[in-house]
Amino acid sequence: MNNFKNLRGTVDLLPDQLIKWQNVEKIIIEQLIRSSVKEIRTPILEMTELFMRGIGEGTDVVSKEMYTFLDKGERSCALRPEGTASVARALIQNGISTKPFQKLWYMGPMFRYERPQAGRQRQFHQLGVEFVGYKSVRSDIEIITLAWDILEKLGIKELNLEINTLGNNVDRSNFQKAFVKWLEVNKNFLDLDSQKRINKNPLRILDTKNVQTKKVLDDAPRLFDFLSTESLERYLIIKEKLKLLKIPFIENKNLVRGLDYYTHTAFEITSGSLGSQATVCGGGRYDNLISQMGGTETPAIGFAIGLERIILLSGKELEESRDTDIYIVNKGIHAEILAMELSRKLRNYDLIVELDLSGTSFSKQFKKANKLKSKSIIVIGDDEALKNEFVIRLFNNEYSKNKEETISIKDNIKLEKWVQSNLLLDKNL
RNA sequence: GCGGGCGUCGCCAAGUGGUUAAGGCAGCGGCUUGUGGCGCCGCUAUUCGGGGGUUCGAAUCCCCUCGCUCGCCCCA
Numbered sequence: 001m002n003n004f005k006n007l008r009g010t011v012d013l014l015p016d017q018l019i020k021w022q023n024v025e026k027i028i029i030e031q032l033i034r035s036s037v038k039e040i041r042t043p044i045l046e047m048t049e050l051f052m053r054g055i056g057e058g059t060d061v062v063s064k065e066m067y068t069f070l071d072k073g074e075r076s077c078a079l080r081p082e083g084t085a086s087v088a089r090a091l092i093q094n095g096i097s098t099k100p101f102q103k104l105w106y107m108g109p110m111f112r113y114e115r116p117q118a119g120r121q122r123q124f125h126q127l128g129v130e131f132v133g134y135k136s137v138r139s140d141i142e143i144i145t146l147a148w149d150i151l152e153k154l155g156i157k158e159l160n161l162e163i164n165t166l167g168n169n170v171d172r173s174n175f176q177k178a179f180v181k182w183l184e185v186n187k188n189f190l191d192l193d194s195q196k197r198i199n200k201n202p203l204r205i206l207d208t209k210n211v212q213t214k215k216v217l218d219d220a221p222r223l224f225d226f227l228s229t230e231s232l233e234r235y236l237i238i239k240e241k242l243k244l245l246k247i248p249f250i251e252n253k254n255l256v257r258g259l260d261y262y263t264h265t266a267f268e269i270t271s272g273s274l275g276s277q278a279t280v281c282g283g284g285r286y287d288n289l290i291s292q293m294g295g296t297e298t299p300a301i302g303f304a305i306g307l308e309r310i311i312l313l314s315g316k317e318l319e320e321s322r323d324t325d326i327y328i329v330n331k332g333i334h335a336e337i338l339a340m341e342l343s344r345k346l347r348n349y350d351l352i353v354e355l356d357l358s359g360t361s362f363s364k365q366f367k368k369a370n371k372l373k374s375k376s377i378i379v380i381g382d383d384e385a386l387k388n389e390f391v392i393r394l395f396n397n398e399y400s401k402n403k404e405e406t407i408s409i410k411d412n413i414k415l416e417k418w419v420q421s422n423l424l425l426d427k428n429l
Numbered sequence: 430g431c432g433g434g435c436g437u438c439g440c441c442a443a444g445u446g447g448u449u450a451a452g453g454c455a456g457c458g459g460c461u462u463g464u465g466g467c468g469c470c471g472c473u474a475u476u477c478g479g480g481g482g483u484u485c486g487a488a489u490c491c492c493c494u495c496g497c498u499c500g501c502c503c504c505a
Binding site for chain 2: 065128329365
């Protein structure tokens with residue numbers, strides 16, 4: 001076979017699977033609208049530089065997972081690996097980064113060059129939410145709550161929320177200095193990966209999975225001890241409020257998250273039933289990003305939810321689609337045009353109408369209608385067409401009991417009555 | 430980038446050295462040109478991911494390669 005194949009780590013989403021996607025997207029968007037969050041769309045393609053500066057050159061995402069290439073003008077471009085940097089760029093560029101209180105969301109494909117596995121692809125989809133211009137503690141709580149509520153609305157089970165604080169700039173750099181010093185002294189006790197990170201991305205070492213290194217780190221200086229009273233206060237309030245709101249969480253002092261731009265609150269939501277790629281949602285505060293990227297000092301907080309993982313976790317009830325309401329069986333030159341007119345008329349009601357375009361035998365068309373589980377059927381042959389009428393009847397399991405009704409093509413009132421009482425009745429409830 | 434598993438029709442698969450590669454589902458055609466659930470009949474892989482080798486003979490053995498998949502790392 002030398003047919004074309006999709007690239008590794010990408011997938012085709014076929015009609016049957018998309019029913020679930022559409023339902024998931026619908027639930028998410030409805031919840032966002034109700035929470036007064038507005039959509040923003042930025043390009044999938046950006047200058048590579050944007051992510052290097054925004055996310056951080058030392059991060060894994062930038063240093064080894066970016067899809068980059070030179071375009072015809074020799075510019076280095078990248079397929080976005082995440083959304084926050086793009087949103088920040090867009091706000092600065094359009095002169096609205098300082099506009100207070102912007103709640104934004106986006107949903108779309110992201111790209112990371114990694115080995116694919118369950119719940120992980122090279123092209124994957126994220127929902128991102130960013131609250132820009134918010135610095136109050138309540139905005140942290142609001143955004144965590146929003147993430148939590150969306151996941152619950154989607155019916156996802158076994159959710160675990162982990163939170164931590166990374167402090168402000170000063171806290172972090174004080175800690176980092178002390179930490180790096182300590183790391184250098186104890187370098188030989190660390191695993192190789194961690195050793196490499198000492199200069200590139202020391203905070204990341206806290207998040208190591210290496211058991212040996214974890215043990216060694218027990219004696220290292222702790223970020224927590226470097227927190228200013230202001231930072232500490234903030235963190236305490238968040239925990240307190242989450243308890244009041246009855247959102248269960250656990251503290252994870254080693255949660256630092258992969259991207260450089262986080263400050264203060266960092267959080268992650270995992271689901272036990274997902275296996276090794278357990279993270280469903282990750283987020284945190286990033287008060288420095290916008291200023292670092294050339295905007296004025298603007299606090300912000302956000303999160304991202306991985307849609308593929310959500311799809312894996314959400315239940316079968318989201319896979320149900322609407323059946324065809326009316327299948328129009330038609331054959332013959334006079335009948336065909338009449339059938340087309342009729343299908344257009346019927347689609348003005350909220351009905352799914354399938355017009356048979358095959359022109360094959362009636363019995364074939366009936367079989368097709370049956371296979372589609374159409375709720376009702378209209379038959380127009382030339383016999384009917386010449387008399388300007390058609391036949392309609394219900395088309396379900398009790399087929400023998402369903403009486404046909406003949407309706408004149410001009411008799412809209414009779415048609416509407418039939419449709420109302422047979423197809424739309426339960427739908428309107 | 431590093432490990433493990435797997436690759437026979439659109440899907441699920443049997444076959445593990447002998448001359449025709451089971452079967453099921455789906456699809457198509459017919460029994461039944463204008464009325465559907467069932468049933469019956471027929472059709473649908475010169476070929477077993479690709480290449481090379483061993484052999485009189487390979488889907489079956491060996492080598493290489495590609496792909497998929499799961500895990501590590503990291504993340505959504």
